[in-house]
Amino acid sequence: MNNTEEKIEVKEDEKHLLLDHNYDNIQELNHPLPSWWNTIWAISIVFSIGYFVYYQFMGGPTLVEEFQTEYSEIIVKQTEFKRKESLFDDSYYQKIIADGGLEKGKEVYEINCLPCHLKDGVGDTGPNLTDDYWLIAKGTPESIYSVIFNGSEENGMPIWSEVISKDEIYQAVSYVMTFKNTFKKGKKPQGEKIVDK
Amino acid sequence: MSSNQMRTGKPETFTYDDEIVKKFVIATLLWGAVALLLGVTIAFQLAEWRFNFEIPWLTFGRLRPLHTNAAIFAFCGNAIFAGIYYSHQRLLKSRLFSDVLSKVHFWGWQLIIVSAALTLPFGITTGKEYAELEWPIDILITVIWVVFAVNFFGTIIRRRERHIYVAIWFYIATIITVAVLHIVNSLEFPVSFTKSYSLYAGVQDALVQWWYGHNAVAFFLTTPFLGLMYYFIPKAVNRPVYSYRLSIIHFWSLVFIYIWAGPHHLLYTTLPEWAQTLGMVFSVMLWMPSWGGMINGLMTLRGVWNKVRTEPSVRFMATAVTFYGMATFEGPLLSIKSVNAIAHFTDWIPGHVHSGTIGWNYMLISGILFYLVPKLWNTELYSKKLAHQQFWLATFGLVLYIVSMWVAGITQSLMWRAMDDAGRLIYPNFIETVIKIVPMYWVRAIGGTSVLISFIIMMYNFYRTIKQASVKEETIYEAYALDASSIEAHASAHRKLEGVPMIFSVLSLIAILVGSGIEIIPSLLADKYIVKVSAIKPYTPLELHGRDIYIKEGCYTCHSQTVRPMAHEVVRYGKASNAAEFVYDHPFQWGSKRTGPDLARAGGKYPHMWHYKHFWDPREMTAGSIMPRYHWLFDQKLPYTGIPAKMRVMQKLGVPYTDQQIASSIDDAKAQAKTIADELAQSGVPAKLAEMEIVSLIAYIQRLGIDYGSVPDEPAQEEK
Numbered sequence: 001m002n003n004t005e006e007k008i009e010v011k012e013d014e015k016h017l018l019l020d021h022n023y024d025n026i027q028e029l030n031h032p033l034p035s036w037w038n039t040i041w042a043i044s045i046v047f048s049i050g051y052f053v054y055y056q057f058m059g060g061p062t063l064v065e066e067f068q069t070e071y072s073e074i075i076v077k078q079t080e081f082k083r084k085e086s087l088f089d090d091s092y093y094q095k096i097i098a099d100g101g102l103e104k105g106k107e108v109y110e111i112n113c114l115p116c117h118l119k120d121g122v123g124d125t126g127p128n129l130t131d132d133y134w135l136i137a138k139g140t141p142e143s144i145y146s147v148i149f150n151g152s153e154e155n156g157m158p159i160w161s162e163v164i165s166k167d168e169i170y171q172a173v174s175y176v177m178t179f180k181n182t183f184k185k186g187k188k189p190q191g192e193k194i195v196d197k
Numbered sequence: 198m199s200s201n202q203m204r205t206g207k208p209e210t211f212t213y214d215d216e217i218v219k220k221f222v223i224a225t226l227l228w229g230a231v232a233l234l235l236g237v238t239i240a241f242q243l244a245e246w247r248f249n250f251e252i253p254w255l256t257f258g259r260l261r262p263l264h265t266n267a268a269i270f271a272f273c274g275n276a277i278f279a280g281i282y283y284s285h286q287r288l289l290k291s292r293l294f295s296d297v298l299s300k301v302h303f304w305g306w307q308l309i310i311v312s313a314a315l316t317l318p319f320g321i322t323t324g325k326e327y328a329e330l331e332w333p334i335d336i337l338i339t340v341i342w343v344v345f346a347v348n349f350f351g352t353i354i355r356r357r358e359r360h361i362y363v364a365i366w367f368y369i370a371t372i373i374t375v376a377v378l379h380i381v382n383s384l385e386f387p388v389s390f391t392k393s394y395s396l397y398a399g400v401q402d403a404l405v406q407w408w409y410g411h412n413a414v415a416f417f418l419t420t421p422f423l424g425l426m427y428y429f430i431p432k433a434v435n436r437p438v439y440s441y442r443l444s445i446i447h448f449w450s451l452v453f454i455y456i457w458a459g460p461h462h463l464l465y466t467t468l469p470e471w472a473q474t475l476g477m478v479f480s481v482m483l484w485m486p487s488w489g490g491m492i493n494g495l496m497t498l499r500g501v502w503n504k505v506r507t508e509p510s511v512r513f514m515a516t517a518v519t520f521y522g523m524a525t526f527e528g529p530l531l532s533i534k535s536v537n538a539i540a541h542f543t544d545w546i547p548g549h550v551h552s553g554t555i556g557w558n559y560m561l562i563s564g565i566l567f568y569l570v571p572k573l574w575n576t577e578l579y580s581k582k583l584a585h586q587q588f589w590l591a592t593f594g595l596v597l598y599i600v601s602m603w604v605a606g607i608t609q610s611l612m613w614r615a616m617d618d619a620g621r622l623i624y625p626n627f628i629e630t631v632i633k634i635v636p637m638y639w640v641r642a643i644g645g646t647s648v649l650i651s652f653i654i655m656m657y658n659f660y661r662t663i664k665q666a667s668v669k670e671e672t673i674y675e676a677y678a679l680d681a682s683s684i685e686a687h688a689s690a691h692r693k694l695e696g697v698p699m700i701f702s703v704l705s706l707i708a709i710l711v712g713s714g715i716e717i718i719p720s721l722l723a724d725k726y727i728v729k730v731s732a733i734k735p736y737t738p739l740e741l742h743g744r745d746i747y748i749k750e751g752c753y754t755c756h757s758q759t760v761r762p763m764a765h766e767v768v769r770y771g772k773a774s775n776a777a778e779f780v781y782d783h784p785f786q787w788g789s790k791r792t793g794p795d796l797a798r799a800g801g802k803y804p805h806m807w808h809y810k811h812f813w814d815p816r817e818m819t820a821g822s823i824m825p826r827y828h829w830l831f832d833q834k835l836p837y838t839g840i841p842a843k844m845r846v847m848q849k850l851g852v853p854y855t856d857q858q859i860a861s862s863i864d865d866a867k868a869q870a871k872t873i874a875d876e877l878a879q880s881g882v883p884a885k886l887a888e889m890e891i892v893s894l895i896a897y898i899q900r901l902g903i904d905y906g907s908v909p910d911e912p913a914q915e916e917k
Contacts, residue, residue: 006435011500019441023362024287026431031440034492041485048478056471063465063473063534067762067773074764077620115818116807124880125806156804162768163625187880 085166086149088142096170105175108168112160113176121179122186126157129179133189139180139196144173206680209357210673213286217299219573221279222566224307226656228271229562231314233649235264240645243792244638246823254318256825258751262329263317268554269327269417271310276562277421278306278345281368283569284428285352288362290676294351298344305341309334320749321391324784325406327413328382332393335383342379346372353698357676359683360695363444367424369698370452370705374416377709381717382409388846389839392745396850399779400468400727403787404720408459408713415455418553422561423451423490426518429565430497433510439496445691447489452705454483457712461532464541465761466787467776472716473534479712480532487525494518509584513564516592520556524549539610542757542791544634544641548602555595555648563587563655570659574666579658587654594647597640605637614765622769627794632821730777733904735852736897738840738862739869743897745843746890747786750827755792758901771798771902778905781852793824798902805873806880808895830891835870837863869896 008027010018017029054060061069109117113126121129136152137143148169151159160169241248242257249256286293293299312334316322322329330338349372353361361369382405385393395402431438438444460468460476495518498504504511527549531540540546571578578584612630615623624630677683685692694701736744747753760766762773774797779785803811807818812830815822844852844859858865867887873895874887886892 008431008435008437009501010437014437018437021360021362023358023360024284024290024428024432026288026362026428027437028363028441028444029437029439030442031496033440033443033446037443037485037488037492041482044482044484048482052474052478055474062470064762064773067764067767070764071767074616074620074768077618081619081621111820125804125810153801156802156807162621 082161085161086146088145090142093141093145093170093173096167097174101171101174102178104168105171105173108164108172109175112164113172116156118186120182120184120186121176122184124187126155127190128184128187129176130182130184130186131189132181132183132193132195133191134194135191139194141173141177144176145169148172205677205682207678208675209678210675211290211292211357212671212673214293214296214299215283215573217293217296217303218279218283218569220303221275221282222569222573224275224303225272225279225562225566226659228267228275228310229559230649230652230656232264232267232272233645233652235260235267237642237645237649239264240638240642242825243823244635244642246825249825251826251828253320253829256750258754258825259318259320261754262322262326262751263314265327266313266317266329267310269413270313273418273422273554273558273562274306274310276558276565277371277417277425278302279569280425280429280565281349281421283573284364284425285349285368288358288365288428289352289356290358290674291352291355294348294355298348298351302341302344302348305337305344309337309341312337316391320751322748322751323383323385323393323395324748324751324753324786325382325395325402325409326753326789327410328379328406331391332383332385332387333390335379335385338379339376339383342372342376346376350698350702357679359679360692361698361701362427362695363438363441363448364424364427365698366444366448366695366701366705367420367427369702370448370709371416371421371424373702373706374412374420374452374456374709377706377713378409378412378416381713382406386846386850388843392843394843394846394850395784397785398781398783398850399785400466400776401720402783402785403463403466403779404460404468404472404717406785407462408456408717411459411462412456414550414553415458418558419455419487420452422558425565426490426494426514426561429510429568430494430514430518433508433514433564433568434498434501434504436497436499436501439493439499443489443493447486447493449708450486451483451490453708453711454479454486456709457716458483458532460716461537462789463787464532464534464537465763466759467774467779469720472720475716477532477534477537480529484526484529487528488522491518491522491525494521507581508567509578509581509588510564510567512585512588513560513567515564516588517557517560517564520552520560520595524553524557527552538761538763539614540606542789543606543610544602544637544790545606545610546790548599548606551595551602552599555591555598559591559648559652563591566655566659570662574663575669576662576666579661579665583654583658587651587658590647590651590654594644594649594651597644597647601637601640601644605634605641608637609634613769614763616765616768620768622765625769627769628819628821631792631823635823638823727776727780729780730775730905730908732908733777733780735781735847735854736900737865737869738844738858739866739893740897740900741843741847742835742840742866743893743895744786746830746894747897748784752796753786753788755788755790755824757788757791757795758797759787760795760797766795770795772905772910775905778902781847783847783850783852796898796901798906800899800901800903800906805876805895805899806882808898809877809882809886809891812891812894827891827894830894831886831889833890834888835866835890835893837866840866866893 014029017031019028019030021028116124116126117129118124123129127135135155137147147157149161151157239257239260282293313330316331317329321331323331384396386396387393397405427438457479458476460472461480464473464477498515505515530536531549567578567584609630612624612633617623759774760770760772767773811818812827814826815824840862841859844854844862848854870887870892873892874884877886878884
């Protein structure tokens with residue numbers, strides 16, 4: 001052994017716990033396992049066994065079953081909402097317009113619609129909204145409301161009723177109506193030509 | 198000291214190889230700085246994407262794997278080797294087995310690190326977290342690890358101390374388990390020198406990967422450091438270790454239990470639920486065994502707490518053990534399913550990881566180095582004052598890091614799941630939840646910078662210390678050769694076991710194989726529980742290439758591809774994932790973090806044009822996005838001729854491509870690319886796009902979730 005090693009400090013009350021091994025001047029005491037440590041460990045093991053047995057052998061709900069319960073409640077709420085709100089209500093629309101809907105609609109448009117329909121509705125990823133050709137809407141507030149509310153999967157239009165509020169949809173409709181037949185230079189016409197009577 | 202006093206026999210003289218320890222110490226310091234600098238870089242990139250300077254190899258997806266590999270294998274790896282080689286010789290009273298092997302080990306390991314630095318930033322990656330290195334480097338790692346093992350066990354064979362001390366138990370468990378983990382997880386089939394596909398697919402790949410990933414934390418960042426703690430804390434304070442009995446119990450329980458916990462990274466995925474539950478409950482049972490190490494570390498300081506104030510090495514080590522205690526409480530907590538439901542995929546997880554890597558590993562390494570450097574270079578530490586400044590900067594930075602990530606993670610998670618009375622998401626736009634937490638990304642980056650500065654201070658401190666080194670004559674040690682006189686006839690069973698290290702090693706191997714086998718083997722017999730869904734087909738040739746771009750760019754570092762069975766996720770993304778969806782995914786790409794949204798249902802969600810513009814500049818489509826631009830994919834030619842080779846490997850791995858499909862793959866890929874390019878051309882995109890990489894990536898993204906989406910909604914297939 002190297003005799004320059006410092007002496008190990010052993011307290012009076014632990015001398016009896018000192019083991020006789022010495023590894024490179026490291027020694028070990030042999031304190032008993034702390035009782036709180038034993039207790040918590042035992043509890044964690046009992047809990048774990050119980051948990052595993054309950055969920056794997058005693059018919060505890062699986063994650064998928066728990067999800068299905070949770071999800072069916074959401075579906076009920078969504079269906080109720082759609083039933084109530086998917087129909088266009090002209091008097092509500094007029095109220096929204098009277099309430100400064102156009103200005104708010106511009107904001108809604110800029111946050112949500114701009115990436116695809118661009119400024120002034122000239123179209124890009126989505127169709128040009130300034131011409132008199134229409135893909136699914138018919139150029140009426142009612143039909144535009146329906147397209148925004150329900151989306152169009154084949155045309156890449158999201159279901160906006162899942163994203164923005166009912167009022168915001170009405171506001172957006174009022175703003176989009178201002179593009180109609182402004183014939184701005186933009187994306188080529190798509191869909192069917194619809195001339196207002 | 199009876200075991201020594203009773204010894205008789207032939208006294209022998211010998212020396213220790215400290216030169217190799219010095220080399221590993223220097224490497225630890227250099228790579229530590231690199232790892233932290235990389236971490237700080239990518240932290241700033243999350244706060245402000247322009248910090249990638251729009252250079253491909255500086256983007257987050259490429260640098261994040263380099264950061265994790267550098268921190269774990271370069272920084273911690275070199276530190277482990279330094280500490281083990283120093284203590285192993287002294288605990289066994291024997292010079293390392295072979296100076297040549299030591300040198301091969303050192304330079305081989307540095308070569309691995311340099312290889313990582315020369316491949317990962319350039320997108321050469323397997324796409325499996327913490328195991329991103331490609332197959333030639335994997336083989337090199339295996340060879341060098343074997344060199345290390347031979348050197349290590351060779352030293353044991355030549356020992357002059359019969360019984361192996363607790364530190365060595367932990368080293369043994371480390372060496373054996375890391376070898377098993379690395380080999381099993383790295384099984385892959387090469388396509389070329391720089392590209393391979395994992396042997397496993399989907400759920401199996403996920404299980405093997407997280408068995409590996411979790412136990413890389415366990416057996417690379419925990420057990421070797423516990424071993425080092427058991428050597429360096431008692432040495433630094435000259436106190437006996439608190440409880441030998443606790444050492445035995447917590448060593449065996451830790452090694453046995455840790456290996457089972459991997460599936461807690463896969464809760465709520467399509468991994469069979471019994472495996473998920475095992476992952477959770479074993480994590481809970483792991484809490485006290487982990488704390489056994491903390492108790493032994495901290496209680497050894499009994500009566501000498503004043504040294505925490507005065508001695509940098511003690512201060513750092515005591516803090517490290519405290520953070521270890523915190524992290525090993527947080528870990529089991531995060532493994533509980535209902536907590537995991539909130540925390541998983543959020544910033545809480547990187548916060549947790551860093552309380553381990555900075556709080557435990559960096560702090561413990563610092564403590565060890567403050568002990569080692571003056572001894573190795575035979576001098577005094579240059580400045581205790583600098584060491585204390587380093588300590589406060591590191592602690593301050595770490596606390597900023599942890600707290601900001603708690604806030605970010607919990608805030609974002611609550612926003613993801615918030616729903617109104619109409620059953621709609623309150624924050625349906627993912628980006629809203631990102632913008633909200635960007636301030637926390639700044640706080641984290643500042644915290645990380647503080648940790649980096651603390652590390653640079655330590656480097657300077659050691660530079661000055663080593664500069665004033667004095668030449669030391671090599672110390673000659675003396676001990677008795679190992680003979681029968683050291684056998685203790687009436688020793689306890691465990692003490693006897695400590696005298697037969699090879700049996701000890703075999704028992705450790707068995708301890709880790711039990712959990713591994715029970716969890717992994719059933720999954721390899723996967724046909725039993727993955728209900729095949731006929732609508733799910735392999736990727737087209739173009740999509741397969743696009744998937745490789747996805748892997749190359751490290752998209753999985755920010756995007757997940759698995760929808761958990763939770764109402765808010767299904768409302769946000771679409772149908773919950775099914776195990777059958779992933780059977781052709783070599784490797785799986787579920788990811789572990791949602792810095793961006795999940796992509797499992799991204800296919801068909803937006804038109805091609807949306808993706809075209811989004812990859813060009815994400816902010817064109819999503820204001821406030823923090824995703825990098827991928828403009829180089831618009832200029833890089835798509836190497837169509839390489840596709841058949843990829844498909845042939847996939848075919849060997851069991852993907853049902855026919856020879857006919859492989860033969861026509863180039864033409865098929867070109868045709869599909871043309872369809873996409875033609876559609877884009879209508880919006881004025883140049884026609885040459887069909888030749889560029891970006892087309893394949895768009896094709897891949899547009900395929901995600903399509904096949905399973907066509908399957909009518911039924912109660913999800915149960916896999917029990």
